[in-house]
Amino acid sequence: MANMKATRESYGEALAKFGEEYDIVVLDADLSKSTKTETFKKKFPERFINVGIAEGNMMSVAAGIASTGKVVFASTFAMFAAGRAFEQVRNSIGYPNLNVKIGATHAGISVGEDGASHQCLEDIALMRSIPNMVVINPADHVEAMAAVKAAILHDGPVYLRFGRLAVPVIFDEETYKFELGKGVQISDGSDVSLIATGLMVPEAIKAAEILASEGISARVINIHTIKPIDVDIIVKAARETGAVVTAEEHNIIGGLGSAVAEVLCENYPVPMQRVGTRDVFGRSGKPAELLKMYNLTADDIANAAREVIKRK
Amino acid sequence: MDKVLKKELMIIANRIRKHALLAVYSANSGHPGGSLSISDILAVLYFKQMKNLDPKNPKNPDRDRLVLSKGHCAPALYGALAEKGFFPKEDISSFRQAHSYLQGHPDMKGVPGVDMSTGSLGQGISAACGMAIAGKLANKDYRVYAILGDGELEEGQVWEAAMFAAQYKLDNLTAFVDFNNLQIDGKLCDVCSPLPIDKKFEAFNWHVITIDGHDVEQIDNAIEEAKTIKGKPTLILANCVKGKNVSFMENQPQWHGSAPNKEQYEAAVAEIDAIIKELEVM
Numbered sequence: 001m002a003n004m005k006a007t008r009e010s011y012g013e014a015l016a017k018f019g020e021e022y023d024i025v026v027l028d029a030d031l032s033k034s035t036k037t038e039t040f041k042k043k044f045p046e047r048f049i050n051v052g053i054a055e056g057n058m059m060s061v062a063a064g065i066a067s068t069g070k071v072v073f074a075s076t077f078a079m080f081a082a083g084r085a086f087e088q089v090r091n092s093i094g095y096p097n098l099n100v101k102i103g104a105t106h107a108g109i110s111v112g113e114d115g116a117s118h119q120c121l122e123d124i125a126l127m128r129s130i131p132n133m134v135v136i137n138p139a140d141h142v143e144a145m146a147a148v149k150a151a152i153l154h155d156g157p158v159y160l161r162f163g164r165l166a167v168p169v170i171f172d173e174e175t176y177k178f179e180l181g182k183g184v185q186i187s188d189g190s191d192v193s194l195i196a197t198g199l200m201v202p203e204a205i206k207a208a209e210i211l212a213s214e215g216i217s218a219r220v221i222n223i224h225t226i227k228p229i230d231v232d233i234i235v236k237a238a239r240e241t242g243a244v245v246t247a248e249e250h251n252i253i254g255g256l257g258s259a260v261a262e263v264l265c266e267n268y269p270v271p272m273q274r275v276g277t278r279d280v281f282g283r284s285g286k287p288a289e290l291l292k293m294y295n296l297t298a299d300d301i302a303n304a305a306r307e308v309i310k311r312k
Numbered sequence: 313m314d315k316v317l318k319k320e321l322m323i324i325a326n327r328i329r330k331h332a333l334l335a336v337y338s339a340n341s342g343h344p345g346g347s348l349s350i351s352d353i354l355a356v357l358y359f360k361q362m363k364n365l366d367p368k369n370p371k372n373p374d375r376d377r378l379v380l381s382k383g384h385c386a387p388a389l390y391g392a393l394a395e396k397g398f399f400p401k402e403d404i405s406s407f408r409q410a411h412s413y414l415q416g417h418p419d420m421k422g423v424p425g426v427d428m429s430t431g432s433l434g435q436g437i438s439a440a441c442g443m444a445i446a447g448k449l450a451n452k453d454y455r456v457y458a459i460l461g462d463g464e465l466e467e468g469q470v471w472e473a474a475m476f477a478a479q480y481k482l483d484n485l486t487a488f489v490d491f492n493n494l495q496i497d498g499k500l501c502d503v504c505s506p507l508p509i510d511k512k513f514e515a516f517n518w519h520v521i522t523i524d525g526h527d528v529e530q531i532d533n534a535i536e537e538a539k540t541i542k543g544k545p546t547l548i549l550a551n552c553v554k555g556k557n558v559s560f561m562e563n564q565p566q567w568h569g570s571a572p573n574k575e576q577y578e579a580a581v582a583e584i585d586a587i588i589k590e591l592e593v594m
Contacts, residue, residue, distance in 0.1 A: 025449065049480070051472075052472075052476070054472035054475070054476070056434075056435075056438070056472065057441075057469055059438075060435040060436075060439045060441075060473075061442040061445070061473075061476065063428075063439050063442060064379075064440060064441060064443040064444075064446065065443070065445065065449075066442075067428060067443060067446075068443055068446040070450075091432040091435060092438070096420050097421060
């Protein structure tokens with residue numbers, strides 16, 4: 001079994017690691033133990049600021065710090081970063097194009113027991129609608145570490161989406177290269193393309209194995225940067241496989257599925273099917289149980305693939 | 313305060329008022345009442361107090377900063393910046409026009425001298441806190457100023473920022489509240505009163521000074537006092553008159569966000585010209 005690690009852990013580690021090389025400032029809203037910014041705080045207490053339970057203020061304070069030339073990370077749960085503080089992110093950070101990196105942890109239904117109030121399934125939709133904002137949803141520890149570094153090096157606002165649940169480490173640290181805005185083809189295939197993001201990437205890999213056993217050749221693509229989206233890799237996949245399934249731990253409205261549909265409709269329409277939460281709120285439960293209950297597993301991706309192939 | 317300087321600041325304040333009126337009149341939209349209310353504060357800040365301002369290098373990292381948290385009063389801010397030489401005064405009449413850089417609310421990316429993009433109330437004071445704490449982190453001795461509206465205090469974020477500023481002892485931060493007692497829908501007390509403002513900020517561990525917001529000497533003295541206060545931010549509660557120096561605009565909430573017609577504009581400018589003339593012969 002692969003190593004397991006939650007991407008929020010990777011976020012904390014990345015901040016502590018890259019804090020040595022880069023003069024970053026990290027803000028948190030009384031959740032440093034959960035968002036793992038505590039790892040940075042212990043190492044660089046002078047560059048850590050706890051703003052208390054005041055996410056709107058945190059985003060605008062981050063903007064003020066960034067206006068002086070610093071790179072600032074503002075961390076809280078996805079629900080409060082993208083949801084509660086949406087307008088501060090839009091007006092204080094997005095509009096003036098300031099160098100604030102939003103480290104949003106506890107995204108998606110895999111938050112588990114805390115339930116619907118804390119399971120943000122709308123953040124990708126919200127954040128990608130803001131001009132200047134880059135949206136990244138890493139799939140594993142290796143990608144999350146690399147994404148934090150890429151965010152530091154990118155000049156402008158970035159939304160980074162991390163999870164609470166430990167997920168398989170699927171990439172090799174030695175060989176992995178992160179390129180902002182570029183999708184990654186994980187395996188080739190000719191009958192259908194499975195385009196996934198975040199913790200749905202390992203599920204898509206598993207789905208491809210299931211489909212292979214039935215003689216269906218599925219291409220797997222990892223989209224870590226949902227905005228700007230990699231148009232070329234998506235159009236190429238549609239052209240060469242003729243059918244697309246998207247998979248995300250997010251509402252099917254406004255997230256990866258929508259972004260891919262936008263690309264295909266304008267460039268190369270093919271039958272497609274979206275796997276994601278189907279415009280519903282989550283509920284309390286064990287993460288694995290909920291992922292199954294809300295049809296976010298390899299089996300669900302494989303089912304969608306079989307359906308979409310029929311429509312070719 | 314030196315008499316010559318005092319006279320000069322008063323004249324500049326009224327020139328800022330004229331720029332603000334021209335901006336709003338030319339655009340046939342904008343916010344004259346609050347702009348006239350804060351002109352004296354802007355004159356003292358930009359022409360006496362704020363250090364290391366350089367129109368040729370508006371992003372000088374060591375400069376004092378101003379965040380106009382009540383961003384709708386951009387006409388007055390643009391007036392002050394144009395007087396200071398950040399951009400040509402002739403451009404003021406392009407305010408709010410589609411091809412102009414002078415946006416309806418302050419835009420730090422497009423308007424030289426604007427330190428923060430504002431317009432959505434409550435956010436500017438937080439950004440000012442960010443600038444102030446960044447100054448402390450970088451061991452810089454610049455000071456940060458913010459101007460809030462009194463109605464703006466109804467935004468909860470103002471109080472999040474107030475807590476934050478006290479917690480981190482941001483004594484390099486001085487905030488003004490333009491207390492003219494009027495907001496769009498009427499008197500503060502008839503909408504949702506944030507009073508008493510002074511006691512609230514004191515309770516949030518700020519140093520509070522109450523002044524006449526149209527007396528340049530009192531404004532200057534309050535800023536000087538704020539500089540001596542260590543370990544806490546300062547709030548200058550400025551008693552102001554909305555629409556100050558234009559008789560038919562004073563204390564009238566309908567001038568919060570409506571533009572004068574040609575006759576009204578000319579009458580308003582004539583009143584301010586008369587004040588400037590009187591000051592000049594003093």
